Amino acid sequence: xxxxxxxxxxxxxxxxxxxxxxxxxxxxxxxxxxxxxxxxxxxxxxxxxxxxxxxxxxxxxxxxxxxxxxxxxxxxxxxxxxxxxxxxxxxxxxxxxxxxxxxxxxxxxxxxxxxxxxxxxxxxxxxxxxxxxxxxxxxxxxxxxxxxxxxxxxxxxxxxxxxxxxxxxxxxxxxxxxxxxxxxxxxxxxxxxxxxxxxxxxxxxxxxxxxx
Amino acid sequence: xxxxxxxxxxxxxxxxxxxxxxxxxxxxxxxxxxxxxxxxxxxxxxxxxxxxxxxxxxxxxxxxxxxxxxxxxxxxxxxxxxxxxxxxxxxxxxxxxxxxxxxxxxxxxxxxxxxxxxxxxxxxxxxxxxxxxxxxxxxxxxxxxxxxxxxxxxxxxxxxxxxxxxxxxxxxxxxxxxxxxxxxxxxxxxxxxxxxxxxxxxxxxxxxxxxxxxxxxxxxxxxxxxxxxxxxx
Numbered sequence: 001x002x003x004x005x006x007x008x009x010x011x012x013x014x015x016x017x018x019x020x021x022x023x024x025x026x027x028x029x030x031x032x033x034x035x036x037x038x039x040x041x042x043x044x045x046x047x048x049x050x051x052x053x054x055x056x057x058x059x060x061x062x063x064x065x066x067x068x069x070x071x072x073x074x075x076x077x078x079x080x081x082x083x084x085x086x087x088x089x090x091x092x093x094x095x096x097x098x099x100x101x102x103x104x105x106x107x108x109x110x111x112x113x114x115x116x117x118x119x120x121x122x123x124x125x126x127x128x129x130x131x132x133x134x135x136x137x138x139x140x141x142x143x144x145x146x147x148x149x150x151x152x153x154x155x156x157x158x159x160x161x162x163x164x165x166x167x168x169x170x171x172x173x174x175x176x177x178x179x180x181x182x183x184x185x186x187x188x189x190x191x192x193x194x195x196x197x198x199x200x201x202x203x204x205x206x207x208x209x210x211x212x
Numbered sequence: 213x214x215x216x217x218x219x220x221x222x223x224x225x226x227x228x229x230x231x232x233x234x235x236x237x238x239x240x241x242x243x244x245x246x247x248x249x250x251x252x253x254x255x256x257x258x259x260x261x262x263x264x265x266x267x268x269x270x271x272x273x274x275x276x277x278x279x280x281x282x283x284x285x286x287x288x289x290x291x292x293x294x295x296x297x298x299x300x301x302x303x304x305x306x307x308x309x310x311x312x313x314x315x316x317x318x319x320x321x322x323x324x325x326x327x328x329x330x331x332x333x334x335x336x337x338x339x340x341x342x343x344x345x346x347x348x349x350x351x352x353x354x355x356x357x358x359x360x361x362x363x364x365x366x367x368x369x370x371x372x373x374x375x376x377x378x379x380x381x382x383x384x385x386x387x388x389x390x391x392x393x394x395x396x397x398x399x400x401x402x403x404x405x406x407x408x409x410x411x412x413x414x415x416x417x418x419x420x421x422x423x424x425x426x427x428x429x430x431x432x433x434x435x436x437x438x439x440x441x442x443x444x445x
Binding site: 048049050051064065066067068072077083084085086087089090091093094118123124125126127128129130131132133136137163164165166167 | 383
């Protein structure tokens with residue numbers, strides 16, 4: 001089965017981010033979206049540690065560790081960017097001031113519940129960071145993840161078995177096979193990889209899908 | 213005359229008692245008040261409750277305070293990191309209590325304490341493990357969880373410039389928790405790299421008004437563990 005690469009997934013998400021949007025990109029795969037934003041589109045990147053208007057990584061040797069992103073990597077500031085404290089930064093999320101947030105996930109349910117912070121394993125040390133705030137805060141929450149686990153199980157499920165990050169918060173799912181909208185009427189396929197039929201996609205998805 | 217400038221970090225932390233709740237600013241190495249943490253280790257207070265976004269990295273700073281068995285409880289959002297081995301060991305052996313709080317709830321609980329708010333309803337965490345046992349309420353068709361303020365006896369923060377009234381400005385993302393922790397503590401101790409004459413901080417650029425700060429100490433600009441930051445031009 002043909003699959004989108006991680007780069008192609010990032011490209012596909014980037015295509016859907018409109019000019020002028022204020023966006024928070026989660027750690028990991030979502031961070032790659034920044035590299036694929038079409039030129040000519042002005043997109044403002046927010047990072048929850050207290051910066052908006054983030055630019056690309058600095059040149060080697062020009063890193064300034066007072067200027068970092070949520071992944072604690074050095075970044076740069078674009079003209080127009082600014083800094084603010086943590087309570088303001090999370091007010092930007094919780095208050096619905098961000099247009100789009102892109103997050104990774106372990107599982108997403110058919111009703112848009114998100115599980116991405118904790119495997120729930122007994123010996124695992126829990127760490128949540130800003131995951132729960134991000135999940136419920138933005139106007140649109142996009143998830144990027146593989147369609148299935150390494151064992152072939154669907155990561156789109158009727159009900160999350162991992163501990164929840166947020167309830168009904170996901171608006172769109174980008175996998176390596178398809179783009180799927182979470183709607184009040186259920187999951188709707190927006191797009192899928194070339195050559196993959198709806199029936200084939202349905203077969204590897206844990207819950208019923210609808211054609212767009 | 214008001215003069216909040218202390219001669220040394222040691223002087224500024226002399227009266228931290230055993231059992232105190234101590235907020236420590238910083239996110240990653242940005243804004244982490246290393247000199248104050250080292251002074252707190254030397255000072256000897258124990259049975260502390262620490263409020264910080266993380267739970268220490270490597271073997272220095274907050275990690276060293278944990279390793280010295282001086283902390284009873286930590287309130288944070290993201291304890292687990294690749295180099296949080298001191299936290300991991302103490303937590304797994306049951307020697308350290310953890311209160312895990314979503315990062316935005318942590319920030320807002322600190323802000324609420326400083327602002328005299330007795331708690332607030334937030335949508336963050338509703339329906340998750342971290343809201344278990346907490347009061348919930350439907351407001352305007354949406355579900356919210358009640359969160360209470362977090363007060364502290366001391367806040368240890370890192371700023372960039374200050375004056376003898378305690379007015380502070382910060383540098384880039386090193387600001388992070390500094391301004392809200394300064395509001396939430398009975399005694400806020402800030403390190404700065406410059407103590408300037410009253411009136412020379414641009415009043416439009418003062419981020420933390422001096423009334424939130426009780427003590428400031430000048431420290432040298434040194435390399436951070438992550439590789440150092442450049443001198444301010």
